[in-house]
Amino acid sequence: MPPEIDSQQLARLRTLADAARLSISDERLAEIAPLAEILLDRFGAFAELDLDQVQPASNLRPPRPASG
Amino acid sequence: MSEPHDLTIREAATALRDGSLTAAALTDAVLARAAVTEPAINAYITLTADLARQQAANADEELRAGRDRGPLHGIPVALKDIIDTAGIPTTAGSDFLRDRVPQSDAFVTRKLYDAGAVLVGKLNLHEFAMSTTSINPHYGPVGNPWDPARVAGGSSGGSAAAVAAGSALATLGSDTGGSVRLPAALCGVVGLKPTYGRVGRSGVVMISWSLDHVGPLTRTVEDAALMLNAIAGYDPNDGGSAEDPAGDFTRDLGRGVEGLRIGIARKLFWSRCDPEIEAACEAAIDVLRGLGATVHEVDLPLLHGARRTPILAVEAAAYHSTWLRQHADRYGDDARSLLEAGALIPGTAYVQAQRLRTKVIDETRALFNTIDVLASPTSPVVAPTIEAGDPKFVLARYIMDFNVTAIPAISIPCGFSGNDLPISLMLGGRHFGESALLRAAHAYEQATDWHRRRPSL
Numbered sequence: 001m002p003p004e005i006d007s008q009q010l011a012r013l014r015t016l017a018d019a020a021r022l023s024i025s026d027e028r029l030a031e032i033a034p035l036a037e038i039l040l041d042r043f044g045a046f047a048e049l050d051l052d053q054v055q056p057a058s059n060l061r062p063p064r065p066a067s068g
Numbered sequence: 069m070s071e072p073h074d075l076t077i078r079e080a081a082t083a084l085r086d087g088s089l090t091a092a093a094l095t096d097a098v099l100a101r102a103a104v105t106e107p108a109i110n111a112y113i114t115l116t117a118d119l120a121r122q123q124a125a126n127a128d129e130e131l132r133a134g135r136d137r138g139p140l141h142g143i144p145v146a147l148k149d150i151i152d153t154a155g156i157p158t159t160a161g162s163d164f165l166r167d168r169v170p171q172s173d174a175f176v177t178r179k180l181y182d183a184g185a186v187l188v189g190k191l192n193l194h195e196f197a198m199s200t201t202s203i204n205p206h207y208g209p210v211g212n213p214w215d216p217a218r219v220a221g222g223s224s225g226g227s228a229a230a231v232a233a234g235s236a237l238a239t240l241g242s243d244t245g246g247s248v249r250l251p252a253a254l255c256g257v258v259g260l261k262p263t264y265g266r267v268g269r270s271g272v273v274m275i276s277w278s279l280d281h282v283g284p285l286t287r288t289v290e291d292a293a294l295m296l297n298a299i300a301g302y303d304p305n306d307g308g309s310a311e312d313p314a315g316d317f318t319r320d321l322g323r324g325v326e327g328l329r330i331g332i333a334r335k336l337f338w339s340r341c342d343p344e345i346e347a348a349c350e351a352a353i354d355v356l357r358g359l360g361a362t363v364h365e366v367d368l369p370l371l372h373g374a375r376r377t378p379i380l381a382v383e384a385a386a387y388h389s390t391w392l393r394q395h396a397d398r399y400g401d402d403a404r405s406l407l408e409a410g411a412l413i414p415g416t417a418y419v420q421a422q423r424l425r426t427k428v429i430d431e432t433r434a435l436f437n438t439i440d441v442l443a444s445p446t447s448p449v450v451a452p453t454i455e456a457g458d459p460k461f462v463l464a465r466y467i468m469d470f471n472v473t474a475i476p477a478i479s480i481p482c483g484f485s486g487n488d489l490p491i492s493l494m495l496g497g498r499h500f501g502e503s504a505l506l507r508a509a510h511a512y513e514q515a516t517d518w519h520r521r522r523p524s525l
Contacts (some may be wrong), residue, residue, distance in 0.1 A: 016412040023393065024408060036409040039378040040417070049373065049424060056422030057278065062265025062310040063429055063474045063499040 005030040009037075016040075072097035072235035074522060081139045082236060085497065086220050091142030093132075094237075095124035095186050098144040102188070102235035105525050109211040111226040113149045115160055115189040120144060123186040139294045141184030146236040148227050150197055150286070151282070153177050160273040161193040161223075163206050163398045164391055174271025175303045176240055176282055183298040188236050191226030197242055198384065198403045200250060200463040201454075205400030209454050212255060214456040214489055218451040221251030221463065228255035228287045228470040231457035233525055238286045238295050240422060244275045245380055246446075246467025248283040248312035249479035249494060253446035254463075256481045256490030256521065258509070259285045260292040263500045264474035265310030265377040267296075268303020277308065278422070279471040288519055289480060293317040296502065304348040312500050320503045321510045325362035328508055329439040333366050337444030337466045338495075338523055348483030348491040349445045355515050356443075356508065364439055370431045374424050374472055381410030382418045402512040425472055436498035442509050443495055446479040450489040466494065476502045480509050481518040490518075 005013075013029045013036060072094045075083065083089035099117050106112060127142035147153065150160045152170035154177075159165045173181065180187075192210045194202045202210040202225025210225035212218040213233040220229040224241025228251035231239055241248040243261040252259025261283045269282055284295030300314035330353060332338070338346060357363055375411050385392065385407050392399075392407050399407065435442075448465050452458060470477040482493040493512070497505030513519055 013412060016414070021413075022408065022411045024396075028359070028408065032409045032412075035381075035405055036412050038376050039381055039409055039413055048148045049420075049427075051420065051423045051427070054423045054426050056419050057425040057429060060424070062308055063263065063433070066525045 005033050009033060073236070075237065075250040076288050077139060077143050077237055077286065077294050078288070080143055081141070084142050086089055089185060091124040091127040092121065094122050095144050095188070098188055098235060098237065101233070105213065105233040105235050108216040108525055109194055109213055109220070109229045110208045111210055111233065111235060112146070112189045113159055113161070113207050113226070115257040116156060117189050119156070120188050121185050127184055127186060137182070137184030137385070140180065140298050143185050144188045145180060145185045146191050146227070146230055146239045147177065148193050148224050148239070148241045150193065150242060150273040151177055151240060152298045153190065155188065156190060156253045158190065158273070160197070161195045161204050161207060164395070166206070167484070170271070171382065172271065175268035175306065175510055176299045179299045179301070191230060191239060192223070193226055195222035195400045195403045196273070197223035197244060197247055198406050199240070200458045200461060202226065203454060203457055205323050211454070211525050212451045214256065215451070218453050218489070219254065219445050219457070221254035221451065223247040223249045224285065228252050228257055228259065231255070231257045231285050231287060231354065232523055234522070238284060238291055240282060240299070241285055242272060243281045243471065244279045246464055247469055248285060249446050249467055249477060250463055252285050252479045253492035254451040254490060256492070256518070257285055258289055258292050258480045258519070259283065259289055260296060261470060262296060262300065262502055263476045263479050265308050266312070266314070266476070266500065266502065267299050268301065268306045268309045270303050270305035274387055276380045277415040278331060279380055281471065289506055289513050290318060290321060292478065293321060293506050310500070315503070317502055317506055320507045323507055324359060325356055325508050325511045328356070328441065330356060330361050330363045331435065331439035331442045332363060333368060333442060333444070335367060336371060336469065337442070340465070341445055341448040344485050345445050345448065345450070347489050349443070349493050352482035352493045352512060353443055356512055359511055359515060366435060366439060368428070368431055368435060370424070370428045371469055371473070374428045375469065377425070377472060378410065378413045378417055379421050379425070379472070381406050382413045383441065385410030421486040429473055432475060433499065441495045441497050442506055443493060446492040446494040450485045450491065470496055476505050478509050480506055480513060482516070483518060
């Protein structure tokens with residue numbers, strides 16, 4: 001039995017899945033909803049951070065070696 | 069002398085040079101040990117016995133001829149099965165790559181061969197290295213050598229179990245969210261995640277380009293340093309590789325911890341911890357304090373907001389996008405769920421996460437102006453049963469932050485639970501500060517004997 005998921009949450013995840021061109025059933029969306037929501041919640045947190053003038057970290061730029 | 073399969077790299081290297089042991093005999097002992105332990109722990113996907121015996125014979129011949137490649141010469145090692153080995157299947161623990169045979173070696177494979185190491189085989193793991201238990205739906209679960217009904221941890225479960233069981237003297241794993249340190253902790257061995265960029269990753273099946281690291285699992289801190297000496301260095305085929313000169317990571321091991329400043333970030337790395345584990349790790353810090361270290365309460369406020377970052381899931385979903393769209397049913401549940409969830413994350417969220425990560429890395433760099441190591445439990449709980457698994461990722465609670473911040477971190481044994489399961493301490497160091505980190509870990513290890521215990525398989 002897939003976990004319960006409300007219709008608004010399902011609609012939101014369906015929109016994201018369609019945008020990602022991901023073919024996925026409602027049952028699978030319900031299965032992954034808890035994990036997806038954890039990851040998506042970060043978007044709200046980021047919106048409140050002061051990231052002015054901050055560039056993304058990149059795998060092409062390892063941290064600088066420690067001096068000394 | 070210990071049984072050959074129980075030797076450390078340093079002990080075996082000494083025995084190979086004083087004539088009391090040959091690489092051939094050592095390799096035979098390790099293969100014989102694997103024959104005994106594999107039915108219980110399932111650490112290997114592929115054993116390369118014929119190759120190992122041939123390499124061991126070559127190693128002996130070279131030593132007799134006066135060609136000494138260094139401490140790993142003739143030492144039986146094994147590789148997580150996401151690390152390419154020319155002519156040997158490399159499955160990533162997946163159904164997709166079950167029949168894949170790479171035509172060339174990974175950067176780290178070549179480094180180990182050049183150092184004279186003998187390859188015993190390829191190690192089981194969580195499917196595509198994507199979670200914490202190494203309960204693999206295609207190759208079976210890895211059993212913990214201390215209790216085969218329990219998980220070995222993941223994703224490098226086979227890498228840790230083989231070292232603990234004696235079916236390799238040392239192994240390599242990969243660490244995207246703690247996958248070297250966690251299984252090392254649950255199996256009672258040493259696991260080192262170097263600084264991001266320290267060890268080249270070309271020829272390793274990726275999960276997350278910006279979080280993946282390759283690191284050693286060993287029986288002692290000195291052995292971890294010896295393995296790092298062999299595999300560190302600039303990899304021109306890895307865009308994340310650093311050009312920092314590696315040096316000799318064993319050089320400072322004996323310098324002790326007098327004056328070392330230990331940071332304790334309780335809110336981040338000690339919360340909701342099993343009291344038995346918390347007590348063992350507090351006792352370990354007391355040992356370091358007794359050796360001359362000082363202890364300081366610290367925090368990394370921005371890191372709280374960077375937890376549960378979508379970076380790993382999004383990068384993994386990008387790597388797997390074709391397979392996920394065409395053959396999602398060929399993944400096990402854990403990998404499929406992570407990939408599908410990652411595919412749903414908007415691009416803006418991913419970029420914001422990487423921008424926050426920049427600030428977190430800066431915050432971490434600043435913290436290490438005031439301390440020398442961060443100390444915490446590696447895992448908040450001991451190894452769960454295979455039946456229970458880790459559905460809520462409890463095992464990963466403290467470890468992934470070190471991938472986000474890119475600092476080096478090591479897990480070392482520091483005790484046992486009431487039901488005889490390993491407990492481990494994690495130490496984190498400043499970027500490219502592996503030498504100081506290894507020095508602190510070595511000092512603790514020399515003052516205790518947890519690392520000498522072996523499971524009774």
